[in-house]
Amino acid sequence: MATPEYTPFVFLLLLFQSGVWGVPVCQTPQESPTCGYKSCHATKPGMLNVHLVPHTHDDVGWLKTVDQYFYGDRNDIQHAGVQYILDSVVDQLLKNPDRRFIYVETAFFYRWWKQQTDDMQNTVKQLVNEGRLEFVNGGWCMSDEATTHYSAVIDQMTMGLRFLNDTFGHCGRPRVAWHIDPFGHAREHASMFAQMGYDGFFFGRLDYQDRNRRMVAREQEMLWRASESLTPPMADLFTGILPNGYNPPEGFCWDQSCDDPPIRDDPDLEDYNVDDVVTRFLHIAHGQALVYKTNHIIMTMGSDFQYENANLWYKNLDKLIRYVNQMQSNGSEVNVLYSTPSCYLQELHRVNLTWPLKGDDFFPYADSAHDFWTGYFTSRPALKRYERISNSYLQTCKQLEVLGGPISRKGPFGAGDSETLKHRLNKVYHCTVCVTSLSPLSQVLVSNTLSSLSGSSAPRVYCEHLNISVCPLTETSKKFSVNVYNPLARPVSWPVRLPVNGTAYSISDAKGKAVDSQVVPVSQATAAVRRGRGYAVNELLFQVQAPPLGYSTYSVSLLQNGPPSPPSPLPRFLRVTFDRETGLLSSLSNLETQQTVKLSQNFYWYNASDGNNSESIQMSGAYIFRPNTSTPFIISKTSLYLHVFQYNSICMRPTKRSRFIPWFSPWVSQVVRLYTDSRALELEWTVGPVPIGDDLGKEVISRLDSSINSSGVFYTDSNGREVLQRRKDYRPTWNLRQSEPIAGNYYPINSRAYIKDDKDQLTVVTDRSQGGGSIQDGSLEIMLHRRLLYDDVRGVGEPLNETSDIYPEGLVVRGRHLLSLSPPAMAADTHRPLAQEVVLQPLITFTDGELHPSTRLEFSGLQAVLPPAVHLLTVSQWDQDTVLLRLEHQYQASEITHTLLSLGGDPSVWEVSLKPMEIRTFLLRVRQR
Structure with missing residues (x-):
């Protein structure tokens, strides 16, 4: 096949740009005379106006699969059938034009919508255009806020909002963000919602101490200033806390799942109860008004998967409104009306x-003194890593779909294969401790594009278990090529480790230059964790370089009698020392800045509470973290120290300082790696199967203890973006009464955390969302794995005790932490690129045998590298000839010395300015040439 002549894609025409980057609206909105704020029922000045909001909360995967929830299957697990909810609600809305309903989860609505007739779709459009059916939030799901990465949140919101815009136009646009179910709320989510153009944000859960204080002070509604970098009001968002979580007031639930008595309004019957219902309702309304600031209050009339039989709800709500409002003739000052969150918000604005x-966030969340929802930050760590890898793969697929053009979408999946990936992945973001899982991801799009760009039709092989040294092709082939695609807009240098059975290999890069490599034995822990899925005895290690938004290809050949590996250069940026007796880390040095800190690292486990405690019966479970004591058990005080005398040429000289494998226990091990050109120390940990034969649940942590004087303060990222300060036993907005000294000081770590003093900053970059804290000065601990024996009574109904066919005795989890040491003023230049590379890691594919001489071995989709502060967040096919592009300034204002950045290039084409933490969205018409 002849090699095609490709140049990077060219932007021809700028169609649209906006700071409202949830989804661009490409049409000119026509203001409807009835939908939106104009559709709201009139309220009465001088009265207490009670806004009744009929709603349902439909988890996009929790105890059942998404399919089971939609169809109402497996109701023995949980009674829920979303298709019946929507059928019933639409029917009931048509019977009374005063009625209102809000719907949230676009994933379910999209599926229901596709099954409706044209007549029904037109009927629903009429309800939306009249404001009787209103969409709120509008994302594919209601994403968790602690463990989701901002790029994934943006994607799933874009997907849902685009469907609503394309289907209903202006009237389908949600005006209110609605996160009633997440267990704590991230500042970055509020910032994103503000920039997406939402007018307000409502949620249901916050810490019980925070709520109590806010009720007394009547501060349950506030202005959330959700960014320290964006100039107000760019990230300002009105935020309200709902009075009953998201449930109805006690005694006023009229769903088929509820036991509250209906309104019996026949005065000739003995069980007539209208007077009692009205009296109780007025008492609740006046009580609620005492803890809110205005003469408007909101009541959520619905709950989980309610309204399957909407007639029950609406028949009683109609009566409630009629009979309560009749009391106005007797002097009552309470006015009840059907409403929506946006209508309620409008009245607060008036x-x-x-x-x-x-200015801070709402973590950690506790619903009582010993019940901190900080365990789920780490629960299901394998799924959390799976999501992160899948998100990276999705971003790569979207880029390759653009770079490859129409040819990328040919194959058994048809056009829009990246859409298939989006639909599957977006279901995970709602609930990170639920049973939702991803289907195998299609590789057709990647193969099509790389084949087109390279001019080679050779079959591509994907090895999804490289982290445990499994790849059948590299284990058996004597000659193969490695293609490394880099989804970042800057070059990357990336270490590659491939399972092999040979002892010497020659490697050449895309220009034919020889690449240093080394072969080392597969570690004992890796051999054990494979469970027969691979048989490689060695690993081939070498460093690859990949251009921005492009790929580079490396050729690998087995040498029958190859010479020994040459001595490797010493690391350029970091030096690590180990204790001779224990084999543990003892110090870390930055060779560029001549910094050294004392540093030790070990593994511990907290004994999980079984509820047999005089202070509380709360157990540690999937959501709740509650250790039995504040002192963890060390995994091993006398670790066996194994010296390995050979390692790859990009790491260290083959001396006793080579590769270090502290062996902590039969179920915990770690490999410590330091690459020559890396500014980070890699700790690859393997934990599991966690033993429970002693009838003790275990929460396993890695703890770093350093000489840094952190003064009870550490820092965590918020959804992968801005960093927030955390202080031990402290909350910025109320005087904390700390009742759980460990769990009450744990926070979500989505991509990085650090401690610092005036001279040194020690940063840990994680490869998935985890939870952690700084319990002692100079210390940073991160939870790795949890295996528990009791349910925490928060709805899951089973202990967090994961097993599988491969690991019937308990799951084994492997991951990486990257450690960097820098002066605080320079640290962002290291940890932000590191975190970016972990989130958007290179995609590696293989071809067997020798490539055709005409194969194009290197390609970049960019004509120039973007400036260091600019991140190419999204490149995605929007329409047939239109591309969605997002550019992000990835530094906070405190991390840079300038506040304006131009992307340069030919000003006659286009120029973009970005301020710190700003994201801008563009729709571009693209031509490939």
């Missing part, structure tokens, strides 16, 4: 009050 300001 009151024109000054609202309290919020």
Whole structure:
């Protein structure tokens, strides 16, 4: 096949740009006379207006699969059938034009919508255009806020909002963000919602101490200033806390799943109860008004998977509104109406009050003194890593779909294969401790594009278990090529480890230059964790370089009698020392800045509470983290120290300083690696199967203890973006009464955390979302794995005790932490690129045998590298000839010395300015040439 002549894609025409980057709206909105704020029922000045909001909360995967939830299957697990909810609600809305309903989860609505007739779709459009059916939030799901990465949140919101916009136009646009179910709320989510153009944000859960204080102070509604970098009001968002979580007031649930009595309004019957219902309702309304600031209050009338028989709800709500409002003739000052969150928000705006300001976030969340929901930050660590890898793969597929053009979408999956990946992946973001899982991801799109760009039709092989040294092709082939695609807009240098059975290999890069490599034995832990899925005895290690938004190809050949590997150069940026007796880390040095900190690292486990405690019966479970004591058990005080005398040429000289494998126990091990050109120390940990033969649940942590004087302060990222300060036993907005000294000091770590003093900053970059804290000065601990024996009574109904066919005695989890040491003023230049590379890691594919001489071995989709502060967040096919592009300034204002950045290039084409933490979205018409 002849090699095609490719140049990077060219942007021809700028169609649209916006700071509202949830989804661009390409049409000119036509203001409807009835939908949106104009559809709201009138309220009564001088009265207490009670806004009843009929709603359902439909988890996109929790105890059942998404399919089972939609169809109402496996109701023995949980009674829920979303298709019946939507059928019933639409029917009931048509019977009374005063009625209202809000719907949230676009994933379910999209599926229901596709099954409707044209007549039904037109009927629903009429309900939406009249504001009787209103969409809120509008994402594919209601994403968890602690463990999701911002790029994934943006994707799933874009997907849902685009469907609503394409289907319903202006009237389908949600005006309110609605996160009633997440267990704590991230500042970055509020910042994203503000930049997406939402007018307000409502949620249901916050810490019980915070709520109590806010109720007394009447501060349950506030202005959330959700960024320290973006100039107000770019990230300002009005935020309200709902009064009953997201449930109805006690005694007023009229769903088929509820036991509250209906309104019996026949005065001739003995069980007539209208007077009692009205009295109880007025009492609740007046009580709620005492803890809110205005003469408007909101009541959520619905709950999980309710309204399957919407007639039950609406028949009683109609009566409630009629009979309560009749009391106005007797002097009552309570007015009840059907409403929506946006209508309620409009009335709060009209009151024109000054609202309290919020600058931090809502983590950690506790619903009582010993019940901190900080365990789920780490629960199901294998799934959390699976999601992160899949998200990276999705971003790569979207890029390759653009770079490859129409040819990328040919194959058994048809056009829009990246859409298939989006639909599957977006279901995971709602619930990270649920049973949702991903289907195998299609590789057709990647193969099509890489074949087109390279001019080679050779079959491509994907090895999805390289982290445990399994790849059938590299284990058996004597000659193969390695293609490394880099989804970042800057070059990357990436270490590659391939399972092999040979002892010497020659490697050449895309220009034919020889590449240093080394062969080392597969570690004992890796051999054990494979469970027969591979048989390689060695690993081939070498460093690859990949251009921005492009690929590079490396050729690998087995040498029958190859010479021994040459001595490797010493690391350029870091030096690590180990204790001779224990084999543990003892110090870390930055060779560029001449910094050294004392540093030790070990593994511990907390004994999980079984509820047999005088203070509380709360157990540690999938959501709740509650250790039995504040002192963890060390995994091994006398670790066996194994010296390995050979390692790859990009790491260290083959001396006793080579590769270090501290062996902590039969179920915990770690490999420590330091690459020549890396500014980070790699700790690859393997944990499991966690033993439970002693009838003790275990929460396993890795703890770093350093000489840094952190003064009770550490820092964590918020959804992978801005960093927040955390202080031990402290909350910025109330005087904390700490009742759980460990769990109450744990926070979500989505991509990185660090401790620092005036001279040194020690940063840990994680490869998945985890939880952690700084319990002692100079210390940073991160939870790795949890295996528990009791349910925490938060709805899952089973212990967090994961097993599988491969690991019937308990799951084994492997991951990486990257450690860097820098002066605080320079640290962002290291940890942000590191975190970016872990989130958007190179995609590696293989071809067997020798490539055709005409094969194009290297390609870049960019004509120039973007500046260091600019991140190419999204490149995605929007329409047939239109591409969605997002550019992000990835530094906070405190991390840079300038606040304006131009992308340069020919000003006659286009120029973009980005401020710190700003994301801008563009729709571009693209031509490939």
